[in-house]
Amino acid sequence: EKSLANIRNQIEQIQSGIAMKNDEMGTELIDQLTLEERDLLSRLNPEITRLKEKFLSCKNSRIEIETRKEELENNLSTNLMRRQKELEAIISSADSKTLPVEVEAKEQELKESKRTLDEATTVLKANVDAINAHTRQMEQLKKQRDDLKALEANLEQTVQDGAKDLEQLMSSRSTYLVKQDECMKKIRDLGSLPADAFETYKRKNKKQLQKLLYDCNEQLKQFSHVNQKALDQYVNFTEQREQLQRRRAELDAGDEKIRELISVLDQRKDESIERTFKGVARHFREVFSELVQGGHGYLVMMKKKDGDAGDDDMDEDAPR
Incomplete structure (x- = not known):
């Protein structure tokens, strides 16, 4: 105012x-x-x-x-x-006695409210710290992602370069394989070579090898009527003979084992037949003595090589 x-x-x-x-x-x-x-x-x-x-x-x-x-x-x-x-x-x-109680209750509510506020403040601070930490982590992850993208781009470029180099190497390899096949065919056409052929001519240059090849071709013309593959055929036939000899030795060893097995089986068969015959003969004597009072009966095994029976073929248990 x-x-x-x-x-x-x-x-x-x-x-x-x-x-x-x-x-x-x-x-x-x-x-x-x-x-x-x-x-x-x-x-x-x-x-x-x-x-x-x-x-x-x-x-x-x-x-x-x-x-x-x-x-x-x-x-x-x-x-x-x-x-x-x-x-x-x-x-x-208001009553003078109830006022302190209400004041105390209000103060208690105020304290609880302050405590709740402090707790909420603490939780809020923790959440803020967590958010800040996650934010920093996200920034680090973004940075790592950018680094990985850059690395991926570099790797893709490296892979593309490697693919180009590999394609060139494969093309060169195919060319060299064709040349290798041609050279191997020429070597096979030459026939058998000495063991030290490659070491002998390894240190010679192309001109020297061409000169040696020309000289060899000229010398070969003088032996055009000779079978150039005779040595290869001899080596092949020798190897085949050795294989057949080894096979024959294996067959002979197998035949010997088979003969031994047959002999053993024949012996076991004879022993089994003889043992069975003795049992039948003994049983025959017992039955015959029961059927014919005071009579005696014997079973005799006739062998083909003997033609007739003798005392040796009689059962050892029979009475004389």
């Missing part, structure tokens, strides 16, 4: 000053003024303009302040005064 009164006083002073200036400006005394007075008047005109602007600003501020004052008065009369009356009624109706 004091500020409002001061503002009103300033406004009134400004208005009175403006009225005085207007009165002075309404008079026709400008032509009668001296140079100093005219100079002063020219300096005062901007001041008058500034004061007018200040007056308008103060007027607007006054309107806003009055509006705010009315709002505060309405709030005071409608809310605060009513709340004051309610609190006074509560205080007047």
Whole structure:
């Protein structure tokens, strides 16, 4: 209210000053003024303009302040005064003994609220730290991903270069294999070579080898009527004869084993037949003596080489 009164006083002073200036400006005394007075008047005109602007600003501020004052008065009369009356009624109706209990309960609630707030603050801080850690981890992962992408690009380029080199090497390998086959065919056409043929001509250059080849071809022309593959045929036939001899030795050894097996089986067969015959002969004597009282009967085995039976073929258990 004091500020409002001061503002009103300033406004009134400004208005009175403006009225005085207007009165002075309404008079026709400008032509009668001296140079100093005219100079002063020219300096005062901007001041008058500034004061007018200040007056308008103060007027607007006054309107806003009055509006705010009315709002505060309405709030005071409608809310605060009513709340004051309610609190006074509560205080007047409250018992002096229950107030400490309620105060203690409120303080306890306040402590619990503070503790809950501290816990929530701690959890929030932990979450913020975790978020920051995850953010840093994501940045590291992004960096690693970029590094891996760059490495992948380099590897792809390396693989492409390697594929090109491999293709060239495979082409060269195919060419060299064809040349190798041609050379091997020529070597086979030459027939059997000495064991030290490759070592002997390994250190010679191409011209020397071509000269030696020409000389050899000239010498071979003199032996055109000779079978050039006779040595190869002799070696092949010798190897075949050795194989057949080894096969014959194996067959002879197998035949000997088979003969031994047949002999053993024949011996076992004869022993089994003889043992069976002796049992049958013994049983025949017993049955015959029971059938014919006082009679004796014998079974005799006749051998093909003997033609007739003798005492040697009789059972050893028979009576003489």
